[in-house]
Amino acid sequence: MTSLYDELGGAVAIDAAVDIFYRKVMADELLAPFFDDVDMERQAAKQKAFLTMVTGGPAHYTGRDMRRAHAHLVAEGIGDAHFDAVVGHLAGTLKELGVTDDKIARVGALAESVRNDVLNRDPAV
């Protein structure tokens, strides 16, 4: 099965998606403080890596990477509400780009699979 990443058009399409997604996240009062990096290019690069991963593109993250990358945010208080909000903006972004609901659901499932790693939780909890 071809990945949504390829169906969307690969890296070029992801670039367009990053702008929309990052804008939604920055406009969200719950999330903005955690994404408010002065270096917007660096932040956008992280978003691109994230979107590449959840659309099934070439990404090479392990659960450990996810845990390490988000540990400081968990210490600052991110939790399920933040994760849900990000997934919501992700779905909104894909909808704006004309992606069908069944494919958005597939992306949502991929995102869901990293929830415990991002939130640095034991999978059994």
Place this chain on the structure above:
Amino acid sequence: MTGRIRRGNLDLVLEPGETALEGLLRGGAAVPSSCRAGACQACMLRAVSGDPGPLAQQGLAPALREQGWFLSCMSRPTGELVIEEGPPPAIGASIAAVTEIGPAIVRVRLEPDEDLSYRPGQYVQLIQGDQVRAYSLASSPAEGRALELHVRVHRQGRMSRWLAAAEPGTRVGLRGPAGACFYTEGRPEQPLLLVGTGTGLAPLRGIVHDARRRGHTGPIALIHGARDAAGFYLVDELKGMVDGPGNFRYVRCAMSGEPSEELEIGDLTQVTLRLFPSLKGWRVFLCGSPDRVNALKKQCFLRGAGLKDISADAFLTAEMPPPVRARARGA
């Protein structure tokens, strides 16, 4: 493994958290530096062998990266780094004229010994003795070989005060150009918004002229921000361009004073967003003080401008020399 740097006779182990630049200075090497934040490129050095670290080559042209050039202020090597001795190549230039064009702002015209290939909006490093500072180019190669800089004369500025007092014929060194804040062809109809504070007007003036010369047809809007009405310069030239051909809008924005038909009063970011509430599809250029530029960049992005369509050049001020007493204690 701890970082270790070698350059000529110098061989030292870096302390935890220490940059290559700090290590070199501690070891007595004479390396010029200015912003110490990876922007001005004054501290650029070339690695003969070893890895200067991932941040040290960010923003450098691919050709420079391949040759091993890196910014020593951003370099935290984890292994051994061998650095070439001697400064990067520079070209000579003569100061042709220094003219006061605004409050504590002088225009410096330079005659370089050879043609400098640059895009209006880029910047050069000016070298005088052991001092190096980055200045944006307000000129355009289409106007001839001479270069034009707008220099804010800081009360304690070593380079700026020296420049303001320099006699015609005085020699300086030039390195560059550098920077990615310039007009790119391909979308002549795209609306352009340029916002700058203080001498951030210099690169923006160059970019506007460049865009028009390259046949830009879309609207161009330039907003210049200053503390008060006395802080604006080049007003007549820019007003003249509004009456000229093409679709050019010129707005002055002061933080305080009496508003008039010609003058907006208020916070530069707020005024910009009020005049341009939607920036979807726009190309945006931002130059000037870092806090203004960063705030504008974020807001322009939120108002619809694509991140890749925003070029920002934050002007960092050189670190001041330590107070005499502190230096005496350290000696």
